[in-house]
Each structure stands twice: as structure tokens, then as C-alpha cells.
Amino acid sequence: MINLSRTVTEGAPLVAEIERRSGQRVSACLQCGRCTSTCVAAHAFDFPPHRLMHMLQIGLVQEVLASRTAQLCLDCMTCSMRCPMKIDVAGVIETAKAVADEAGLRDTERDLRLFRREFLRNVRRHGRLHETSMLLRYNFATRKLTNDISLVPLILRKRKVHLFPPKVKNLRQMRRIFREINGDARPAPEPETGAGE
Amino acid sequence: MRIGVFVCQCGTNIAATVATDRVVEAARAMLGVIHAESIQYTCSDPGQRAIIDAIQQKDLTRVVMAGCSPRMHETTFRRAVQRGGMNPFMLEMVNIREHCSWIHPDIDQGTLKAIDLVRKGVARVRRQAPLSGSTVPVTRAALVIGGGVAGIQAALDMADAGIPVTLVEKGPTIGGNMARLDKTFPTLDCSSCILTPRMVEVKNHDNIKLIVNAEVDQVRGHIGSFEVDIRRKATCVIEQKCTGCMICQEKCPSRAPDEFNAGMGESKAISIAFPQAVPLVAGLRKEHCRQFVKGRCGVCQKVCPADAIDYEQEDEIVSGAFGAVVVATGYDLYDWTGSYPTYGMGRYPDVITSMQYERLLSASGPTGGHVRRPSDGAEPQQVVFISCIGSRDESVGRPQCCSVGCMYTAKQAILTKEHIPDSQSYIFYIDIRAAGKGYDEFSRRAQTEFGALYIRGRVGKIYPRGGKLIVMGTDTLAGEQVEIEADLVVLATGLTAARGAGELARKLNISYDGYEFFTEGHPKLKPVETNTGGVFLAGACQGPKDIPATVAQASAAAAKVIGLLSRGELETSPVVAAVDRNRCVGCFKCRDVCPYGAVEQEQLPGGRAVAHVIDSLCQGCGLCNVACPPSTISLKGYTDNQLIAEVVEVLR
Structure with missing residues (x-):
């Protein structure tokens, strides 16, 4: 049993925060389900993306923040591209992740969070992804030093990764982009219009 | 008897599966046929010319036209044979297209069937007699029943076209339900602001005679000349004297329910419905008046400065003659208190109807437009708004969609937010039906801009707890039970036909459905006609509809009346029933079954009573033919003789 008068009132500040930072309106969602129909990761979620939108509509924001749905989203943006109401669904989920991060709510998927952190730090440092250092740091962070170690000879033989970082033409511009989106690896607020096609 | 048979090829429509030359050949051998030919496109000008030439050269007296359905071109060919000098009813259409060529793939079989059909037509036309209709004069005046927005629109349109209109309204003022609305979707126009000027226009129009507190008592006559008795109910106020000063209402000691405010306020036994009422005349309700209930009071009579109070006033019958009638009796709200026990059946003062809420929102309402809940x-x-009360609900016998609930609920949610900025509206819905122009955008705005929370699901139960109403429902999108601690619950009650609609329909001899909504002549092509000539429909009396649709239908009905009354006289169809007096036994079964009241009793000089058909009322449906035990009443052009001859030919 959900007490709507309570959830709506109590959830309102956090929902407003997510709406403000994502630039999206969850009330615009029609619940048509097209986001879920196109989602490639929904099978791993505890509830599909359209349900996440509805939960925000009725104020179940804590449940959203603590959910695997918010954490496992791949940010592939297909839902945002196909939303008939032009809602940036992925942006909403991305924002929910960030809000959850800040609230320290996301320890059930610690490795995921660390992976994301190391990924973005790596891109900021090198301008593009340097897999070798990224994986090393990830393994340190997760304290699983030997994680996937057996794959190393194979990867090296296939020349899939390089020992030295890649060269980027304009690293300063790259860093400026990161600075502009809050100066750290947190996701940026999406533009008002959402991600169109 | 000189019969001509014309077989149309209709390009390849017929010729592809019917060998028309073989049909012509076969027709030539039929009894009475002296001419037969096949024509490529008979409906074309040269095609019609060929028929006319054949009639004149060969002196034809009957024609069989084998081609398309009579629904397509019967009128065309009746005119053609008339131009050729024949009676138009001596033509028989034989359908060898829709009923033959289009549905048969095989040319031999198609041809054989076409020959059978032509033989049938020839047999029938051999027994045909010339027919001619009569004419009836048209009274150039119209009656409009119901003074809501539909009646107002129809009356003004007709009056502007120069037609004298009598507008009859049951209540004390015109304006109908629309006058009670606060704002209108999807533009949020103020309802009164757009309606009251039209009401005043009605009152001041030279061509409109307005009779309020009145109902249709009796209807006689038929299209072009109706005679209607209108009963003006006694209100104890002399309309011509009352100035609308409202002193009587102020001083009246007897309280009475406020009908205009849907019971949300209190009124007096003598009152004016609302300050913009048209006409602005007080009326007295005897059942609430101390003068009548206790036998002494007389306050209003004493205080009236215009000497307009007359306790002795009696009902008055006003008779009028009209060429056409527009029925615009509108709707009443579904009475939910009888059938929703789990919502309290009216026990909880803060569970109200949408119309009651409309009055709470209205600046002219009992709370001056401040939303205050009734209990405290x-x-x-x-x-909390609950959609579909008495709509889409088989369990209460109302399966239909009210067609306006979704929209007015969205509007009320928007207005709620405007009146009380920190309020939260919840709308329980089944589907959001917003099909009109700008409607879906409007209901979306209620959600995105005004924060109304739409919950898909029907409410199970409402019960009071500590000054709140606990609304127990479900959110089918979340798949969870939900509850809301509500301060006010508004029920989006559906629309029913106005009380007494069925009774009026029987007086006017028009059809109505199981919910007493009047039935239109054809759901697509005759949306404002009824099955009784000269009686037209406008607005929600025909089915639930919103204001734009109502106004459009009212103007359409007015256009139909203007067209009808622009003619000095009407030609009636000659295809009507006729009685063979010599054989009529006077059982009057025909009169009992006639849906149009077209059969009357006729006293023959010898004293014998027989049936007699009033041509102008008969619609040629043929029910009486079936009911007549000795088969003495029959439809002209469709006599038993003719029909049996057709069947015999087909079975040969």
C-alpha cells in the first residue's frame, strides 16, 4: 500500500532536484512504455525505465535512488532518442545516479560506481580512454588486483591495449569540457530540450 | 402495356460480369416488353436522353432500369422518365450492380441472375399504378424546446434568418447547464462571459418569443404544421410587472434548496436563480413557501414594490402553430447517490459532484469563488477527482462514455491549482479521452504545468478518518494499492438525458434509446434529423457532448429548419399506406402499430368505422401492411400483389 499523499509530499524536494538538474519534467511522461520497449538492459533492472519515471511521478524517489535500475543503466540513450514526449529518460536516470551518489545511497553496486569514477577520471586525464591505466586503477580501487589478469597476455597479443597513453591533439580543450561540466566527473545537467534524434 | 427495359453497362462495372446484350435479348421476350436496349453509362446525359427518346418514339408507359442500386440513382431516372412524359413512379430500378455484377465472378452465372432480376422487375412494374404526392402548407414559425446553449444558438440562428421563434424553457431562466459552469475547456474562457450576452440577445430579439417555467403539453399535426400546447406553470409572479429587484427574495422567511448552485448554497422560496438570469424575474416555489405550506405569510406580496405577486396564479396554456420543432432539452447529471455505496452515497459532505465543485470555483457561486469544502x-x-462516475460502468447500467468528464476534470484540476497554489490534485482515471482540438494538449498541461497527478485506476472505497477522507484506490501503472488522505473528493459524474426526455419524445413521436437520449435520423448522414419529419435535435439531448459540438449541432438544426421553412409548401412522398375501405374490418391493428400516429378512425356514412391514413404523417414504413389481418391496408408502390409477383418470378 502506497500512501500517495505522503509519498508525493515527501518525495517532492528530491524529485524537483532531479527535474532541475536533468532539465526534464517527469510529469510529461505518458507511460506509453516506449523507453522500456527499446531498453537493452531492462532485463537486469529491478523495474523497467517507464516504471522508474512513474515512480518519480508518484514520489517514490528513495526507491528509485536505491534501485539497480538507476545503477545498471548503460547510458546508451536509446530511450531518450525514442521517447515520443522528447523526455531525456537516460538523463533523468543519470541524474538519479548522481543524486544517489551524493546521498551515499549506492553501496549495493560499489564496483559499478568505482568503474564509472575511474572511467571518467581516465578520460579527463588523457583526453580519451587509456585502458591499461584505467584497468589498473580500477583493480586497485576495488581491491581486486588480480581481476581479469588471465586476459592480459591475450589482450596484449591482439594489440587491443597500449602501454602508453594515447595522444590527443587538444588536451586543454578536453579538460575545459570537463571543467564546464562541474569541474569533476559528475554528470552535467542535460539541455532543456533533451536529447533529440 | 408498353414496357421499356434499359440495361446499363456502367462501363465495365456491370458489363465485366453480366453480358448485357444477352440480358437485353432475354428482356425482349418478356411479357409486355416492347423495347430493350443496353447503354454504356445510362446516368450520363446521352444515356438519359436515350430513355427519353425511347419513351417518346415507342410510346412507353412503364420503364425497367437495370443498373445500380436505387439508392444511387433512382431519383435521377425518376426525373428522366418524367421528362419523357411518364409518371415518375412508373419506373422500376433493378439492381444488377451491387447485388449482381460486383459480387459474382462468373459471367454466365452473373448474366443468368441479371435476367432473373430483370424478369422480377418487369413483373412488378406491370402491376404498378401511377402515384402522385400531395402538398401541405408550411407554417413559417419554429418552436425550440429547451433554453440551454443549444436552444439559444438554434433560436438565434433561426431568428436572424427572419423566422419567428418561440423558445420554451422548463426552468425559470435560460442558460441551462452552461450558465452554471465556471470556465470552459480547453481555452479557459469564462462561461458566463460568453453565454450571458447570447442570453440577453435572445430576450431582446424581435423574432424570439421566450416562455420560461413552461413545458410542452401536447403536440398535434405534422411537418410543416404542428400545433403545440405549451403549459406555463404558475410561479405566483406576474412576469410583466416584476422588475427583478430581488426585495422579495431578501425578505422571504422560507428557506429552500439552491438548485442553480447544485445544492451548494441555500436559497429562498421566492427567488431569482442567479443575478444574470434571463428573464430577470422572480419565481415562487410553493412546496417551500410558508404561504402555501402553513397558509399564512404574505411577506413577498407586502414588500413587492411592483405589485407583481399573485398567489392565485394558475397554470396557463399557450398554443402556437409551428412548421418545425428543434428539441434541445440537454442533460442532467447522473445521480450517483443511489448507486455508489462505497463512496458514501452522499453521506460524506466533502464528497461532491463536479457540478457542485463548479459552483464552488465560480466567482458567482455560493462561496464567491473561494474553494471551501462543505463540511467545515x-x-x-x-x-481527489474520480473519473467515470455513472459512465463506463456496466454495474450501474451506464456503459457509455460521458465524453466530457476527462476534459472538465483536467480543467477543474487546473482551476484548483490556480485557486489554491499549494494544493495537490489527484485524478483517478481509466483512460484519458481528449480527442478534440487542443484537448490532449490541455490535459497534458494539467499534469506538466499544474502538477495534477493522474493515477490510472478506479477507487474502491472512500471513508472518513479524523477530518480527512481516506480514498482507497489502485495505481495500475505501479501495480500497487494506493491511498490518499483527501480533504475534498470530486466525482466526475456522467451525463444522462434530461429528466422527462422520454415523455417529451412520446409527445413528439420521436425515438429515444435505452438511456432516453433522442435518436438521430442516421448516425452519420442525418445527425440532427429525427425519424419524424420536421422535428430536429440539438445538443446533449441526442447524446453526451461538449459545448463546441452542441453549438455546431444547434446551428446545423437551425439550418435544416431554415431550409424547410423557406418553402411555401411541402410535397409529401406518394409512397404511403392506403386503406381499401370496402374490405377494412375496423380492427385498428394498423393504428396500434403505426410509429407515426398516421392512422386515424374514419366514420363511414353507414356508421361503419374504418381506418384512414393521414398522408402527410405516413412515412411509408409498411408496418401496418404486416399487421392488417385481411390485408386491406397496403403501401402504394409496394402492394402485396407486386411483391408476390416478384417472388414468383424469382422462384420460377
Whole structure:
């Protein structure tokens, strides 16, 4: 049993925060389900993306923040591209992740969070992804030093990764982009219009 | 008997599966046929010319036209044979297209069937007699029943076209339900602001005679000349003298329910419905008046400065003659208190109908436009709207969609937010039906801009707890039970036909459905006609509809009346029933079954009573033919003789 008068009132500040930072309106969602129909990761979620939108509509924001749905989203943006109401669904989920991060709510998927952190730090440092250092740091962070170690000879033989970082033409511009989106690896607020096609 | 048979090829429409030359050949051998030919496109000008030439050269007296359905071109060919000098009813259409060529793939079989059909037509036309209709004069005046927005629109349109209109309204003022609305979707126009000027226009129009507090008592006559008795009910106020000063209402000691405010306020036994009422005349309700209930009071008579009170006033019958009638009796709200026990059946004062809420929102309402809930006058914060009360609900016998509930609920949610900015509205819905122009955008705005929370699901139960109403429902999108602690619950009650609609329909001899909504002549092509000539429909009396659709239908009905009354006289169809007096036994079964009241009793000089058909009322349906035990009443052009001859030919 959900007490709507309570959830709506109590959830309102956090929902407003997510709406403000994502630039999206969850009330615009029609619940048509097209986001879920196109989602490639929904099978791993505890509830599909359209349900996440509805939960925000009725104020179940804590449940959203603590959910695997918010954490496992791949940010592939297909839902945002196909939303008939032009809602940036992925942006909403991305924002929910960030809000959850800040609230320290996301320890059930610690490795995921660390992976994301190391990924973005790596891109900021090198301008593009340097897999070798990224994986090393990830393994340190997760304290699983030997994680996937057996794959190393194979990867090296296939020349899939390089020992030295890649060269980027304009690293300063790259860093400026990161600075502009809050100066750290947190996701940026999406533009008002959402991600169109 | 000189019969001509014309077989149309209709390009390849017929010729592809019917060998028309073989049909012509076969027709030539039929009894009475002296001419037969095949024509490529008979409906074309040269095609019609060929028929006319054949009639004149060969002196034809009957024609069989084998081609398309009579629904397509019967009128065309009746005119053609008339131009050739024949009676138009001596033509028989044989359908060898829709009923033959289009549905048969095989040319031999198609041809054989076409020959059978032509033989049938020839047999029938051999027994045909010339027919001619009569004419009836048209009274150039119209009656409009019902003074809501539909009646107002129809009356003004007709009056502007120069037609004298009598507008009859049951209540004390025109304006109908629309006058009670606060604002209108999807533009949020103020309802009164757009309606009251039209009401005043009605009152001041030279061509409109307005009779309020009145109902249709009796209807006689038929299209072009109706005679209607209108009963003006006694209100104890002399309309011509009353100035609308409202002193009587102020001083009246007898309280009475406020009908205009849907019971949300209190009124007096003598009152004016609302300050913009048209006409602005007081009326007295005897059942609430001390003068009548206790036998002494007389306050209003004493205080009236215009000497307009007359306790002795009696009902008055006003008779009028009209060429056409527009029925615009509108709707009443579904009475939910009888059938929703789990919502309290009216026990909880803060569970109200949408019309009651409309009056709470209205600046001219009992709270001056401040939303205050009925129980304690508090401003509600949590407002729950429940859609489809008495609509889309088989369990209460109302399966139809009310067609306006979704929209007016969205509007009320928007207005709630405007009146009480920190309020939260919840709308329980089944589907959001917003099909009109700008409607879906409007209901979306209720959600995105005004924060109305739409919950898909029907409410199970409402019960009071500590000054709140606990609304127990479900959110089918979340798949969870939900509950809301509400301050006010507004029920989006559906629309039913106006009380007494069925009775009026029987007086006017028009059809109505199981919910007493009047039936249109054809759901697509005759949306404002009824099955009784000269009686037209406008607005929600025909089915639930919103204001734009109502106004459009009212103007359409007016256009139909203007067209009808622009003719000095009407030609009636000659295909009507006729009685063979010599054989009529006077059982009057025909009169009992006639849906149009077209059969009357006729006294023959010898004293014998026989049936007699009033041509102008008969619609040629043929029910009486079936009911007549000795088969003495029959439809002209469709006599038993003719029909049996057709069947015999087909079975040969």
C-alpha cells in the first residue's frame, strides 16, 4: 500500500532536484512504455525505465535512488532518442545516479560506481580512454588486483591495449569540457530540450 | 402495356460480369416488353436522353432500369422518365450492380441472375399504378424546446434568418447547464462571459418569443404544421410587472434548496436563480413557501414594490402553430447517490459532484469563488477527482462514455491549482479521452504545468478518518494499492438525458434509446434529423457532448429548419399506406402499430368505422401492411400483389 499523499509530499524536494538538474519534467511522461520497449538492459533492472519515471511521478524517489535500475543503466540513450514526449529518460536516470551518489545511497553496486569514477577520471586525464591505466586503477580501487589478469597476455597479443597513453591533439580543450561540466566527473545537467534524434 | 427495359453497362462495372446484350435479348421476350436496349453509362446525359427518346418514339408507359442500386440513382431516372412524359413512379430500378455484377465472378452465372432480376422487375412494374404526392402548407414559425446553449444558438440562428421563434424553457431562466459552469475547456474562457450576452440577445430579439417555467403539453399535426400546447406553470409572479429587484427574495422567511448552485448554497422560496438570469424575474416555489405550506405569510406580496405577486396564479396554456420543432432539452447529471455505496452515497459532505465543485470555483457561486469544502468551510489541500462516475460502468447500467468528464476534470484540476497554489490534485482515471482540438494538449498541461497527478485506476472505497477522507484506490501503472488522505473528493459524474426526455419524445413521436437520449435520423448522414419529419435535435439531448459540438449541432438544426421553412409548401412522398375501405374490418391493428400516429378512425356514412391514413404523417414504413389481418391496408408502390409477383418470378 502506497500512501500517495505522503509519498508525493515527501518525495517532492528530491524529485524537483532531479527535474532541475536533468532539465526534464517527469510529469510529461505518458507511460506509453516506449523507453522500456527499446531498453537493452531492462532485463537486469529491478523495474523497467517507464516504471522508474512513474515512480518519480508518484514520489517514490528513495526507491528509485536505491534501485539497480538507476545503477545498471548503460547510458546508451536509446530511450531518450525514442521517447515520443522528447523526455531525456537516460538523463533523468543519470541524474538519479548522481543524486544517489551524493546521498551515499549506492553501496549495493560499489564496483559499478568505482568503474564509472575511474572511467571518467581516465578520460579527463588523457583526453580519451587509456585502458591499461584505467584497468589498473580500477583493480586497485576495488581491491581486486588480480581481476581479469588471465586476459592480459591475450589482450596484449591482439594489440587491443597500449602501454602508453594515447595522444590527443587538444588536451586543454578536453579538460575545459570537463571543467564546464562541474569541474569533476559528475554528470552535467542535460539541455532543456533533451536529447533529440 | 408498353414496357421499356434499359440495361446499363456502367462501363465495365456491370458489363465485366453480366453480358448485357444477352440480358437485353432475354428482356425482349418478356411479357409486355416492347423495347430493350443496353447503354454504356445510362446516368450520363446521352444515356438519359436515350430513355427519353425511347419513351417518346415507342410510346412507353412503364420503364425497367437495370443498373445500380436505387439508392444511387433512382431519383435521377425518376426525373428522366418524367421528362419523357411518364409518371415518375412508373419506373422500376433493378439492381444488377451491387447485388449482381460486383459480387459474382462468373459471367454466365452473373448474366443468368441479371435476367432473373430483370424478369422480377418487369413483373412488378406491370402491376404498378401511377402515384402522385400531395402538398401541405408550411407554417413559417419554429418552436425550440429547451433554453440551454443549444436552444439559444438554434433560436438565434433561426431568428436572424427572419423566422419567428418561440423558445420554451422548463426552468425559470435560460442558460441551462452552461450558465452554471465556471470556465470552459480547453481555452479557459469564462462561461458566463460568453453565454450571458447570447442570453440577453435572445430576450431582446424581435423574432424570439421566450416562455420560461413552461413545458410542452401536447403536440398535434405534422411537418410543416404542428400545433403545440405549451403549459406555463404558475410561479405566483406576474412576469410583466416584476422588475427583478430581488426585495422579495431578501425578505422571504422560507428557506429552500439552491438548485442553480447544485445544492451548494441555500436559497429562498421566492427567488431569482442567479443575478444574470434571463428573464430577470422572480419565481415562487410553493412546496417551500410558508404561504402555501402553513397558509399564512404574505411577506413577498407586502414588500413587492411592483405589485407583481399573485398567489392565485394558475397554470396557463399557450398554443402556437409551428412548421418545425428543434428539441434541445440537454442533460442532467447522473445521480450517483443511489448507486455508489462505497463512496458514501452522499453521506460524506466533502464528497461532491463536479457540478457542485463548479459552483464552488465560480466567482458567482455560493462561496464567491473561494474553494471551501462543505463540511467545515476549510480550504482543501489534497483534492481527489474520480473519473467515470455513472459512465463506463456496466454495474450501474451506464456503459457509455460521458465524453466530457476527462476534459472538465483536467480543467477543474487546473482551476484548483490556480485557486489554491499549494494544493495537490489527484485524478483517478481509466483512460484519458481528449480527442478534440487542443484537448490532449490541455490535459497534458494539467499534469506538466499544474502538477495534477493522474493515477490510472478506479477507487474502491472512500471513508472518513479524523477530518480527512481516506480514498482507497489502485495505481495500475505501479501495480500497487494506493491511498490518499483527501480533504475534498470530486466525482466526475456522467451525463444522462434530461429528466422527462422520454415523455417529451412520446409527445413528439420521436425515438429515444435505452438511456432516453433522442435518436438521430442516421448516425452519420442525418445527425440532427429525427425519424419524424420536421422535428430536429440539438445538443446533449441526442447524446453526451461538449459545448463546441452542441453549438455546431444547434446551428446545423437551425439550418435544416431554415431550409424547410423557406418553402411555401411541402410535397409529401406518394409512397404511403392506403386503406381499401370496402374490405377494412375496423380492427385498428394498423393504428396500434403505426410509429407515426398516421392512422386515424374514419366514420363511414353507414356508421361503419374504418381506418384512414393521414398522408402527410405516413412515412411509408409498411408496418401496418404486416399487421392488417385481411390485408386491406397496403403501401402504394409496394402492394402485396407486386411483391408476390416478384417472388414468383424469382422462384420460377
